[in-house]
Amino acid sequence: MRESKHFINGEYLDSPDSPPLANYSPVTGQQIGIIHNGGEQEVDLAVSAARNALEGEWGQLSVNQRIELLYKVADRINERFDEFLEAECADTGKPYSLASHIDIPRGAANFKVFADTVKNVPNEAFEMATPDGGSALNYSQRVPKGVIAVICPWNLPLLLMTWKVAPALACGNTVVVKPSNETTLSTCLLGEVMNEVGIPKGVFNVVVGKGSRTGDALVRHPGVDAITFTGSTATGEGLMETAAKGVRDISLELGGKNAGVVFADADLDKAVEGTLRSAFANCGQVCLGTERVYVERPIFDEFVQRMTAGAESFTFGKPEDSATTMGPLISKTHRDKVLGYFAKAREEGANVVTGGGVPELPDALKDGFWVQPTIWTGLPEDAVVVREEIFGPCCHIAPFDSEQEVVRLANDTPYGLAAALWTENASRAHRVAGKLDAGIVWVNSWFLRDLRTAFGGMKQSGIGREGGVHSLEFYTELKNICLKL
Numbered sequence: 001m002r003e004s005k006h007f008i009n010g011e012y013l014d015s016p017d018s019p020p021l022a023n024y025s026p027v028t029g030q031q032i033g034i035i036h037n038g039g040e041q042e043v044d045l046a047v048s049a050a051r052n053a054l055e056g057e058w059g060q061l062s063v064n065q066r067i068e069l070l071y072k073v074a075d076r077i078n079e080r081f082d083e084f085l086e087a088e089c090a091d092t093g094k095p096y097s098l099a100s101h102i103d104i105p106r107g108a109a110n111f112k113v114f115a116d117t118v119k120n121v122p123n124e125a126f127e128m129a130t131p132d133g134g135s136a137l138n139y140s141q142r143v144p145k146g147v148i149a150v151i152c153p154w155n156l157p158l159l160l161m162t163w164k165v166a167p168a169l170a171c172g173n174t175v176v177v178k179p180s181n182e183t184t185l186s187t188c189l190l191g192e193v194m195n196e197v198g199i200p201k202g203v204f205n206v207v208v209g210k211g212s213r214t215g216d217a218l219v220r221h222p223g224v225d226a227i228t229f230t231g232s233t234a235t236g237e238g239l240m241e242t243a244a245k246g247v248r249d250i251s252l253e254l255g256g257k258n259a260g261v262v263f264a265d266a267d268l269d270k271a272v273e274g275t276l277r278s279a280f281a282n283c284g285q286v287c288l289g290t291e292r293v294y295v296e297r298p299i300f301d302e303f304v305q306r307m308t309a310g311a312e313s314f315t316f317g318k319p320e321d322s323a324t325t326m327g328p329l330i331s332k333t334h335r336d337k338v339l340g341y342f343a344k345a346r347e348e349g350a351n352v353v354t355g356g357g358v359p360e361l362p363d364a365l366k367d368g369f370w371v372q373p374t375i376w377t378g379l380p381e382d383a384v385v386v387r388e389e390i391f392g393p394c395c396h397i398a399p400f401d402s403e404q405e406v407v408r409l410a411n412d413t414p415y416g417l418a419a420a421l422w423t424e425n426a427s428r429a430h431r432v433a434g435k436l437d438a439g440i441v442w443v444n445s446w447f448l449r450d451l452r453t454a455f456g457g458m459k460q461s462g463i464g465r466e467g468g469v470h471s472l473e474f475y476t477e478l479k480n481i482c483l484k485l
């Protein structure tokens with residue numbers, strides 16, 4: 001049995017007074033571990049440790065010393081790559097082939113990129129004339145915000161946690177991380193790495209447990225200076241209210257109901273391959289995933305046919321099997337929710353082109369949280385499965401006849417996270433991309449990430465931008481020093 005403990009002030013601690021939570025393998029449905037369920041006491045210890053670290057050795061380090069330490073974190077993740085891979089896949093059930101290309105390398109890259117960002121971003125300076133005929137120099141300084149609460153989801157646990165922890169630390173903050181209680185292993189393992197490379201105690205803390213207990217205690221703690229969260233829009237709304245107490249800053253990366261738009265002039269091979277990935281990668285559990293696909297009418301039938309063949313070619317299996325191309329959903333609760341949407345689609349009159357249920361699997365896997373990749377056509381735009389974020393391996397494909405129409409359809413959602421356009425016409429790509437209400441528009445690609453770019457959502461998909469210099473906006477206070485000369 002694996003045991004996920006808190007990591008506070010450089011040490012692993014348990015919660016003896018609270019019954020632990022069970023950790024289940026999504027692949028087999030069997031219990032594989034326990035997770036301690038931290039409460040106010042553990043959160044208080046972690047926040048105090050983080051505060052002391054700010055006021056202690058960590059707060060005294062130069063930017064260059066911090067950067068050197070973060071490079072070492074990245075290197076150590078790479079050295080312990082196989083352990084991170086095993087932990088991440090045990091928790092999520094995702095194929096090794098996916099996690100070894102995306103989750104773990106990005107976990108390491110996040111530390112390198114934000115170390116470089118902090119090193120390379122200049123501060124502004126203005127010299128001014130003063131009324132007495134002299135001059136003054138104004139220059140800016142970025143100072144850490146303080147103790148940052150980092151609340152992370154279960155779909156890309158290491159990637160999304162380090163996406164926030166790395167810039168927070170690069171900017172000189174300290175963190176208390178609350179990973180999802182579905183996926184604690186890689187976050188807990190990162191504590192060992194922090195100790196191994198000499199990150200001072202209390203800089204990186206982890207409190208594990210239930211969102212309603214541990215997460216709630218963390219965001220309410222008055223010692224937390226800012227909150228960063230990736231997860232559902234509903235939870236994000238609640239966190240905003242909590243952050244208001246004490247006028248604390250918050251960064252929210254929330255849900256999406258992202259559109260894919262395929263024009264008739266697209267390179268069809270690439271559009272099909274990219275849309276298959278954007279709908280089905282990570283078993284559809286990616287906030288950037290495409291759940292609504294709009295295809296220009298002349299190529300609609302062929303596109304649906306090719307998507308169907310692609311969806312039917314995934315191989316379910318254990319994460320470590322090299323043939324596995326699709327893993328399970330994260331939990332029984334989430335599978336029930338996704339299957340509920342599958343039933344709703346049928347009820348609303350969808351044409352179920354493929355999937356719509358649970359795959360036939362060998363005995364060893366049959367209690368896992370599997371669902372079939374699913375494609376629907378024929379639903380009206382106000383159908384529940386076309387409106388609501390499902391976060392499973394499924395999409396609705398609809399035809400369109402004009403640019404104007406597809407922009408209206410794509411934007412007809414309360415969300416605004418991402419979109420993917422497929423066309424060989426650069427002018428059209430530029431025109432349409434500019435009209436879409438989405439924080440990220442990919443043209444002829446999907447999830448192609450340059451970590452220096454702004455990442456975040458419009459409308460109900462979030463507040464703020466992270467990535468490159470944009471992360472510095474959130475993780476630092478910008479101070480102006482006016483020096484009369």
Ligand code: 6OD
Nearest residue numbers: 155163286287288449455
């Ligand atoms: O790539 C990233 O930096 C990022 N934040 C991805 C988010 C994926 C959400 O599921």
